[in-house]
Amino acid sequence: MFKNYLKIAWRSLKKQPFFTFLNTFGLAIGMTGGLLISLYIYDELSFDKMFADADRIYRIDTDVKFGGAEIAATESAAPMAAAMQRDFSQVESTVRLRDRGSFLIRKSGTETNTKELRGAFADSTFFDFFGLKLLVGNSKAALTEPNTLVLTKTAAEKHFGVKNALGQQMLLNNTDTYTVTGVIDDLPKNSLLREHSIFLAMAGYADSREANWGSMNYYTFVKLIPNVNSTDFNEPLQGMFERYMIPWVQNLFPGMTAESFAASGNYWQHKIMPLTDIHLYSNRQSEISANSSIQNVYILSFIALFLILLATVNFMNLSTAHSLKRAKEVGIRKTLGSNRSDLIRQFLTESGLIAFISLLFALILAIIVLPLFNDLSGKTIAIPYANPLFWLLVVFATIILGFFSGSYPAFFMSRFMPVKVLKGSGQNTVGGGKIRNSLVVFQFAISVFLIVSTLVVFQQLKYIQGKDLGFAKNQIVLINDTYAAGSQVQAFKDEVKQLGQVEQASLSDYLPTPSARSNSSLFREGAMEQENAIQMQVWEVDHDYINTLIMKLVAGRDFNPKFVADSTAVIINEATLPILGVKAEEALGIRITGDLDLEDKTFYTIIGVVKNFHYESLRENIGALGLFLDNSTGTLAVKLKPGDFSNTLANIEGIWNKIAPGQPFSYRFMDDSFNTTYEAEQNLGRIFMVFTFLSILIACLGLFGLAAFNAQKRTKEIGVRKVLGASVAQISYRLTTDFLKMVGIAILISLPIGWFVMNKWLQDFSYRIEIPWWIFALAAVLAIGIAILTVSYQSIRAAVVNPVKSLRTE
Template sequence: MIRNYFKIAWRSLKKQPFFTFLNIFGLAIGMAGSLLICLYIYDELNHDNMFVDADRIYRINTDIKFGGEVSENSEVSAPLAKTVVKDIPQIEMATRFRNNYSLLIRKTGTDTNIKEEESTFVDESFLDMFGLDLIVGDPKTALKEPNTLILTKTAAEKHFSVNNALGQTLLLDNDVTYVVTGVINDLPKNSLLRNHSVFMSMASYADSFVNNWGNNNYHTFIKILPSAKAEDIQEPLQAILKNYILPFVQALIPGITEENFLASGNYYNFSIINIKDIHLHSNRFPELSPNGSIQNVYILSFIALFLIILASVNFMNLSTAQSLKRAKEVGIRKTLGSSKIELISQFLAESGLITFVSLIIAIIIAAAMMPLFNDLSGKAIIIPYTNPIFWSVLLLCTIVLGLFSGMYPAFFMSRFIPVEVLKGGGERSAGGRNIRSLLVVFQFAISVFLIVGTLVVFQQLDYIQSKDLGYTKDRVLVINDVSVLENQSQRESFKEQVQQLASVKSTSLSSFFPTPSNRNGSSFFAEGAMEQDKAIQMQNWRVDYDYVPTIDLEIIAGRDFDRQFRTDSLSTIINESAVRVLGVTPEEALGKRVTNDLGEENPTFYTVIGVVKNFHYESLRENIGALGMMIGDYSNALAVKINAGNYASTISSIESIWKTIVPGQIFDYYFIEEQFNATYKAEQRLGKIFITFTLLSILIACLGLFGLAAFNAEKRTKEIGIRKVLGANVSQITYKLSIDFLKLVGIAILVSLPLAWYAMSKWLEDFEYRIEMEWGVFALATFLAVTVSILTVSFQGIKAAIVNPIKSLRTE
């Protein structure tokens, strides 16, 4: 019987190839798009699952309000790790990371450095905490001694074979020699350590032993006991503030107590987050690796659901529309004794056959599009062909989809009344027009929603690109790793030689730039106002005398640094946000003195000599905080402002100077504009994904509309012929055939626009600086939806209208 169902289903599908193609192609496109998105979401949801006991590993965060600034930090102070293990019995162990970012490495006895983009100091408990095995080396002692490190396999193979790695010596940043004590496998691409390749022993980092509760520079992870719960940790963790941090701060700021600290509106709160939640639920500074966003996962989940529902709705619409052609077949079957269950089974067999054929085509499409999708999403996803769970889930979803898509048409057609359909009253018996109209409204409502989403995302990206950032991001080249030059004198010499190039406007040595780079926040106090409620939490950037003109900052009060003034070595230039915290005007701020030497008998004061206009040194998701710039020789990069012209020639000239001074060393550079754009890579990817799947949704909706329009024109063939005989022209007939569909599209637009406005308003809330959604966005979305629907429907209308009326009137 089942074989007979599928045989009849195959014959039925062959009889109407056009509508069969529309059904299969529409379903395949929707399934392929949903499959790609689901693989992406699966990858996002399974970050850091690979670590042993991941359910018990948590990172400690801090939320601090002090000195007029609110900060959500992913790092804590150095002594916290040892303290929580000692004071909180539910914590089994702790380990710390002290990010060192990029590192130049060369094997001793060689001349050429190799750059590793991410390195970090780690405690000796690191391997045990995360359950990582060494390919070579002893995990118990690998990170115990100072000046030892472990490498990932890829990093190690750049210098020597893995089997010969143990005991090899490496020179780091042309300064310190380390011994290789272990090699681990490359960390998975969906782990928070995916970009790290060098792990140096924390015993090598002197600051990690200092009992300083005031600096938060350490990512600290804890593993709780199997019997403990996360909420058990919160209260004893908060006690750290009273028992350790406040006594430390009281030695620096006499008179501060827990009561007046909280009464002034300040706070210092600890929290913990499971390691598996960090990727999607943490947006703190700084993160060990760039994180995703649960919001984007929700958005993509809805898009995947929309695509599959759109494709399913197409099937329902076209199947019910085609039911009139099969009304007599149903009537005869019922007359000959077929039960309702048998008819439903027959039609479900047809939908199942279409769905499984669509699945095969969908997998082929997804496999073909996977490289493009990976490039779009920044992932390295593969279809897990050998995973039985994947195939089981895929087949189960296909069966569910087949039932969902075919259930309504099956029940709809099984309700035909034999007497009616055999008399030719199939149209009266069929009904279902309201349902089909509702499904068309649903399809286009989704499409319009996605069109609005795409337009808003791209408008926000355009706003980011065109906003006045307060500095010049174009034509500024940054040369990295200037620290390989032996001393400040040699760095100045390199700077001067670059400055002499005709195509170079100005140069500046620093490690601090508006795009992602070093950051250093400190608590400052104005002279004579050392109370805790007068603190100014401020970025402390070390720059040189040419920084302001090179980055093109605007001075709104006072002056720039000047070599002619020896006292400028103890001067500072602050931004407008710092002035606001001081509670004065920019002019009044000039001459004020500030210090960050808390508790010192003779603190060093910096005199404010200038105020710069606020500039966005963080992303546009953040407010602009207080910032002060001081003259200093801590510089790892050279910023070069280039005149308009041949950039390639200028870069080549700078590289020649570099190779003359430090032959064999890497010449690494980037443009500030490139770094700025990279900051919003997630939004750019979301925009591209939006537009891709919006086009897919429109395509699927149009396939359904196209099929319904074709069916409608075919059903009204005689009517069209009569109208032509009575004098109607092509445009009148096209209008008559199209107007009903356009009404449905209009209803879809009215339904979807408020929903789209609400959803995208929520998305924009993630940005402190954002666009205001204007009526033009919704007008453009409406125009696009109406235009696409008119083109789709009119094609069938014109095709039907130009047929010879004689042929139309002969049609049965």
């Protein structure tokens, strides 16, 4: 019987190729979008789950309010791990990581360095803690000795291959010699350690052995014993502050207690963050790698659901609209003895067949567009062809989709009364007009909502790009790793400044784009109590820093190489003034220090106040910051004159190769570096744009089919109107107006929802746009314009038909 259903279904589909194409193509587009987004979401949800005992691993986070600043840190003090292992029976093991950024590295005895982008100091327990197997070497002994390191497979192959790695001597940053004691496989792309390629023994890092509870520089992970309730662990964790932090602080502030600290409005709290939640739920300072957001997962989930629903609605709409053509077929079948259940099974078989044909096209489309989707999303997703569970889920989802898409048309058409349809009566109600209209409204409501969302995302990105950041980011090139020039780094800067296309240059590791950060507590002279602390960013710069980045001084002066006393001078930003309790001019001459525990303190005199500039993402408020003269030689920022940059960059590279032969030359433009901060938003905007287009395309396919059906259904009416003198424009207008009413209702429903949802999204930014009225107007105009273009073709086509032919039709 099922074989008979399939035969009849195939014949029925071949008889109406236009209808079959619209349904198949619409479902295929929806299924393609749903498949790609599902793979994306699966990748996002799988982050860090590959590590051994991942469900029992937690990171220790620290929330601090002190010195006028609120800090949500991912790092803890150096002694935290040992203290937790000692004090808590619930802790099975711990491990620390100390991120060290990029390294220049080469095999001893060679001259040419290569760059490893991310490296970290790690405790010797690192590999067993995360369940990482070494390709060569012993995981228990690999990082136990000072000056030893472990490389990833790719890093090892650059220098000497995996098999020959053990025992090799390597020079880091041209100064420190390390011995290779192991090689691990490359870390998965869906892990928080994905960018790291080199791990150094923590045993050789002196700071890691200091009992300094006030410095938060270590990512500290704990593995709880099985069956421990993590929520019960957070409460005793708070006792670490009074047990360890207060005694350490009392060396600096003898009279301070936990009560007096809290009475000053400050706090210092620890909490645990599940390892598997970090990627989607953590948005704190100094994340070990760039995280996403569960909000984006929800948004993309809704987009995937919308696409599937749009394609399903399309199918229902077109099927019910074409039910008039099949009304007599149903009547004859019922007259010949078919019962309603047989008809339902027949129509469901047709919808299932369309669903599986659509699946075939969807898989082909997904394979074709997957590279583009990976570019849009910043992922490296692949279709898991060898995974039986993937195919089982795809087939199951297709069956459900086919059943859901065909259920309403099947139950609708099987309800026709043979007497009525065979007599030709009741034809005006057979088409299910109210349901069709509701489904068209639903389709366009989703499309308009996505149009609004896309416009808002791009307007926020445009606002970010155009906002006055307080510094110049255009025409500035950043030369990386200039410390490799050693004692010649200043000579390199001086020669670069002599180039005709160079306006100015500055040496500093600290930049208002992703770069080094250093937070410290300073105190005003004469106010050395803890309640008077100033928590601020401490940036080491040179004399040319402000001029190179074109920052604006609102009071005082810039650093001057003629003034020897500027070695103990500081320039603060405007955000520091409220903490000091003074205005810009009043701040000049104030002295501050961070040397609480020294007899001979070094005081820094405020000589200038720089206008606030955004050194963090626009999601964050601007905090206190101080610029100090110091020897920071990691990056050379070069301000270029307008023109062709390629020759200037070639000249800079030539100077570099002369001064630092064998050292890698690399650069990046500051505006590109700035844009990486908002990569997640840019990806989201592009994904919105693509899937908005797909949703509109699906909606238009349905509208196009309905317009064709509506014109065909009203053929005689059109003929009569033309005979009575109606013009083509009048008939086209009448046919088009019915659909525009539905689009208008969709616009009225979707615009308030779009405003509410996107306002929620914008709340993640401290600096954001107010959604302008024209976005809603543009979305409405686009929806109406698209509907008119879609419907007008069929309307005009029907209107120009010879009325003689129209009146002859049955």
